Amino acid sequence: MPQKPGRHFLQIPGPTPLPERVAQAISRSTIDHRGPEFAQLTLGIFERLRTVFGTTGPIAIYPSSASGAWEAAL
Numbered sequence: 001m002p003q004k005p006g007r008h009f010l011q012i013p014g015p016t017p018l019p020e021r022v023a024q025a026i027s028r029s030t031i032d033h034r035g036p037e038f039a040q041l042t043l044g045i046f047e048r049l050r051t052v053f054g055t056t057g058p059i060a061i062y063p064s065s066a067s068g069a070w071e072a073a074l
Helices: 020-026 038-054 066-073
Strands: none
Touching: none
């Protein structure tokens, strides 16, 4: 069977094909979560989250899975 040019689109439950911009983004080097670049990134995220949640109060991000956050809350 001849192959069509371009990316193949799967119409099954999984795996999910990635948009090209996502594939390019995940191919970049990771940022050290304890380094200054990550700290700067989170400051910008905090400001945007204040807008999303409509608050001027402090924002907290819990570095864990969702189940880890639930355990910490309990």
